[in-house]
Amino acid sequence: MLRVRNLKCFYGRIMAIKGISLSVREGELVTLIGANGAGKSTLMNAISGMLPGWSGEILFREKPLSGLEPPAIVRGGISLVPEGRHIFGPMSVLDNLKMGAYTVYRKQRREAVSGDMEMVMELFPILRERSGQPAGTLSGGEQQMLAIGRALMSRPKLLLLDEPSMGLAPLLVEKILNTLTTLKNQGLTILLVEQNAQAALGIADRGYVLETGRMVLQGPAADLLEDEEVKRAYLGKDYDEFYEDF
Amino acid sequence: MSSTRISDGKDPDARRQLQLERLQSTLNRAVKNVPFHRNRLREGEELGAESFEAFSRIPFMERKDLGQHYPYGLFAVPLRDIVRIHTAPGTAIHPTVSGYTKQDLSIWREALANALTAAGVTPHDILQICLDSGLANWGRDYKDAAEAIEAGVIPNTPLSIEKQVMVLRDYKTSVLITTPAIAAQLIDHIFDIDLNPTSLNIKTLILVGEAPDTEARSRMAARLHVSTWLHYGLSEIPGPAIAFECGQHEGLHVNIDHFLPEIVDPATGESLPDGEPGELVITTLTARAFPLIRFRTGDRARLIPGECRCGSDHLRMEWFGTRTDDLFSIDGVKVSHDQIGSYISGVMGESPDFTHAVRQGEGNRPYLEVRVAVDDALFSDEIKMLEAVVQNTERMLRENLGVPVQVRLRERSGEKQAG
Numbered sequence: 001m002l003r004v005r006n007l008k009c010f011y012g013r014i015m016a017i018k019g020i021s022l023s024v025r026e027g028e029l030v031t032l033i034g035a036n037g038a039g040k041s042t043l044m045n046a047i048s049g050m051l052p053g054w055s056g057e058i059l060f061r062e063k064p065l066s067g068l069e070p071p072a073i074v075r076g077g078i079s080l081v082p083e084g085r086h087i088f089g090p091m092s093v094l095d096n097l098k099m100g101a102y103t104v105y106r107k108q109r110r111e112a113v114s115g116d117m118e119m120v121m122e123l124f125p126i127l128r129e130r131s132g133q134p135a136g137t138l139s140g141g142e143q144q145m146l147a148i149g150r151a152l153m154s155r156p157k158l159l160l161l162d163e164p165s166m167g168l169a170p171l172l173v174e175k176i177l178n179t180l181t182t183l184k185n186q187g188l189t190i191l192l193v194e195q196n197a198q199a200a201l202g203i204a205d206r207g208y209v210l211e212t213g214r215m216v217l218q219g220p221a222a223d224l225l226e227d228e229e230v231k232r233a234y235l236g237k238d239y240d241e242f243y244e245d246f
Numbered sequence: 247m248s249s250t251r252i253s254d255g256k257d258p259d260a261r262r263q264l265q266l267e268r269l270q271s272t273l274n275r276a277v278k279n280v281p282f283h284r285n286r287l288r289e290g291e292e293l294g295a296e297s298f299e300a301f302s303r304i305p306f307m308e309r310k311d312l313g314q315h316y317p318y319g320l321f322a323v324p325l326r327d328i329v330r331i332h333t334a335p336g337t338a339i340h341p342t343v344s345g346y347t348k349q350d351l352s353i354w355r356e357a358l359a360n361a362l363t364a365a366g367v368t369p370h371d372i373l374q375i376c377l378d379s380g381l382a383n384w385g386r387d388y389k390d391a392a393e394a395i396e397a398g399v400i401p402n403t404p405l406s407i408e409k410q411v412m413v414l415r416d417y418k419t420s421v422l423i424t425t426p427a428i429a430a431q432l433i434d435h436i437f438d439i440d441l442n443p444t445s446l447n448i449k450t451l452i453l454v455g456e457a458p459d460t461e462a463r464s465r466m467a468a469r470l471h472v473s474t475w476l477h478y479g480l481s482e483i484p485g486p487a488i489a490f491e492c493g494q495h496e497g498l499h500v501n502i503d504h505f506l507p508e509i510v511d512p513a514t515g516e517s518l519p520d521g522e523p524g525e526l527v528i529t530t531l532t533a534r535a536f537p538l539i540r541f542r543t544g545d546r547a548r549l550i551p552g553e554c555r556c557g558s559d560h561l562r563m564e565w566f567g568t569r570t571d572d573l574f575s576i577d578g579v580k581v582s583h584d585q586i587g588s589y590i591s592g593v594m595g596e597s598p599d600f601t602h603a604v605r606q607g608e609g610n611r612p613y614l615e616v617r618v619a620v621d622d623a624l625f626s627d628e629i630k631m632l633e634a635v636v637q638n639t640e641r642m643l644r645e646n647l648g649v650p651v652q653v654r655l656r657e658r659s660g661e662k663q664a665g
Contacts, residue, residue, distance in 0.1 A: 021270055215274060216271050216278065223349065229534075
């Protein structure tokens with residue numbers, strides 16, 4: 001469904017992504033793990049059209065995304081849940097969700113929008129309770145749910161998530177990730193960027209490991225969880241702990 | 247680990263994408279972890295995997311590199327992650343040491359199991375593996391793969407030809423994995439002792455190490471009443487059955503989920519178009535411990551364009567059995583002249599002139615004959631001393647090359663004639 005080939009991204013003269021390739025097949029939940037500064041968010045921004053300076057190839061459902069503006073990409077079926085949520089704080093929860101449907105409203109399909117709204121409320125009942133409240137007053141976890149809900153309002157075929165677990169308590173992380181599994185089971189294709197490698201690999205089908213702008217490993221998520229290199233670098237097992245195990 | 251494999255019938259685009267992704271991370275890991283690769287693939291050029299065309303500008307890796315980085319210099323993972331270490335005869339003074347991670351072994355076991363399944367091996371079969379010590383690593387790999395498909399396996403054991411035939415008959419072997427030379431010798435012995443092949447259970451003969459000509463192959467098949475299958479592998483790394491025959495017997499399928507084959511002009515190193523014969527160059531796509539990047543195999547081959555009638559879209563190659571370098575092969579084990587020289591000087595303490603030849607021994611089994619010119623420094627008037635020199639040299643060569651060896655001393659003038 002998504003195919004990236006030799007993507008290079010630049011911030012001015014600095015190359016942040018140095019020629020990476022990855023693919024997400026229809027119905028898959030794929031995770032991209034890597035440390036801070038590896039280029040994960042850069043990749044997300046490039047796919048969603050928010051980073052203009054890239055070269056290489058990004059194909060979505062066989063069509064190149066090169067040169068498309070973000071609204072066109074959203075209409076094409078890709079929706080991003082950005083890092084740090086970026087919800088509209090002063091606006092109500094309901095209005096935030098409506099904003100997510102801006103491409104659908106343009107087509108004058110109000111009924112469809114209210115149906116989608118219902119679906120999101122089903123998925124996150126807390127949003128129904130808080131629907132009139134300003135989004136800025138929600139807790140971190142609720143804000144994350146709102147951000148995901150808002151992204152779903154554009155009826156994406158591919159959902160991109162950038163660090164949805166960031167700053168959340170373990171229990172909430174689990175809840176968010178469970179929701180992703182539910183969405184995947186409903187047929188949504190998902191590309192999940194995470195620093196929390198253990199959690200992400202736990203729910204993903206496949207994974208990629210990005211290091212300083214280069215892909216160093218890929219494979220079935222279950223294999224990566226067992227991988228010594230991944231364990232050392234991303235699953236919080238450092239050399240000392242390894243030796244203690246002996 | 248079935249998920250590490252892409253099933254047949256995938257669209258070619260998806261397969262190319264997978265190859266590209268694996269190739270890029272192989273290169274990145276190699277540059278990151280192995281100084282040899284880092285220094286060889288300059289920053290920038292390492293990005294040569296952008297396209298397969300750009301990839302073909304990356305410098306070759308050669309056999310001598312394997313020896314020069316003895317023992318662990320080319321490993322791309324910490325030693326702690328290595329779970330198996332193989333030693334194969336090198337082509338210089340040092341042997342080739344290769345390592346495997348747990349994942350490497352499991353991928354490799356699965357790939358080999360596929361090759362065996364393609365040859366019709368089932369859990370009901372009894373496999374006998376019969377290889378010289380130079381190919382002992384392959385014996386282990388085949389054993390693992392056979393066990394993985396739950397066939398019964400008689401692991402490779404150094405036995406005399408008589409004992410091998412006894413096992414073949416009494417243990418009801420149905421699949422024999424061996425080199426063409428050993429197979430020929432076994433068949434001769436079977437006829438010599440009046441054993442009718444009809445009394446044997448063997449039905450499949452898998453030939454490895456050397457590519458026999460069509461005539462020799464069909465002769466073996468006819469004499470032993472078996473179907474024959476050819477497997478191509480590297481004696482160093484990662485092992486046997488990099489390419490293997492399917493039921494059509496029209497070339498060998500390269501396991502392209504794990505290897506990227508290229509054919510290059512052995513003289514210029516230029517890539518040749520599909521279908522042209524040249525030297526086979528191999529890049530590993532999934533190997534973690536010991537990646538090969540554009541490794542020159544020295545084997546002459548060509549890639550066969552078009553799809554196989556078996557329906558698999560794995561690329562096919564024709565293996566000619568001849569070499570593009572000055573190495574020669576004794577029953578699948580690669581040996582160089584310089585290497586023999588360095589062992590001889592190691593034993594004798596100097597570097598006498600010598601010639602070598604591959605000769606047919608008992609039962610057409612090839613062995614290495616080395617004729618050493620005796621000069622004043624080497625000469626002794628005690629026969630015992632000379633015999634000891636011969637024996638020590640033979641032992642040294644046999645131990646390090648893993649092939650049968652015979653050393654003869656010649657007078658200097660006689661040596662000139664022989665050479």
